[in-house]
Amino acid sequence: MDFSRHRRTALFGLPVLALLITVTSCSSADDDASAAVPSPDAKVVKLCQNLDKALPKKIDGLDRDDPEPRSALTAGWGSPAIILRCGVERPAAMSNQNALSGEVNGVGWLMEKQDDGSYVFTSSLRRAYVEVSVPSQWVQQDGSGSLVDLAAPIKKAIPEGIAD
Structure with missing residues (x-):
């Protein structure tokens, strides 16, 4: 042989x-989602940590699966992921009087439709800015479906007011 x-x-x-x-x-x-981790001041970090503890395991029927790198300032659900980032900078569009805004269950939002059909929502009139990016796959009508499940935790963890 x-x-x-x-x-x-x-x-x-x-x-x-x-x-x-x-x-x-x-x-x-x-397949893992990634998200840039914001770098706010210590007061906002504490608010965001409280929000992280209050966030639901599911939003709009999608399971929580946090993006990389892991942080108490970011969270994710589903694939493609709906991404929440807490402690982001104030968006320039908030200064635009013609910007699309609305309220979902007591939380105000700046609504920015992206070129690819996705939405970026940023909370308004809260002590920390919370940004929620919703991929076009999960957008229903105006893209606010996932915001319903996030309203109660945001109201609990992020007091009303103007972020610094």
Whole structure:
């Protein structure tokens, strides 16, 4: 029997197997959502930590699956992920009198429709700005469906007022 022939086949198979394992590992990691973590002052960080503790496990029927890097200032639900970021900067659009705004269950929101059909909502008249990005897949009519489930935790954790 010629063992050298089998050895070459086996050695050729190992690099291919290693490549397949690497590609598979990378593709599953690509499914994880990511979000830039805001860097607010200590007062706002405390409010955001309180919000993180009050956030629901589900919004609009989607399970919570926080984005990377993990932080008490970010949260996510579903895939593609609805992303919440607490402690973001005040959006420039809040100065525009013609900006689309509204209220959902006692929480005011600036509503910004993106070119891809997604929405970015930013809370208004609260001591910390909370941004919620809703991918176009989850947008229903005006995109505010997920905000209903977030209203109670935001009202509980982020007092009314003007963010610094």
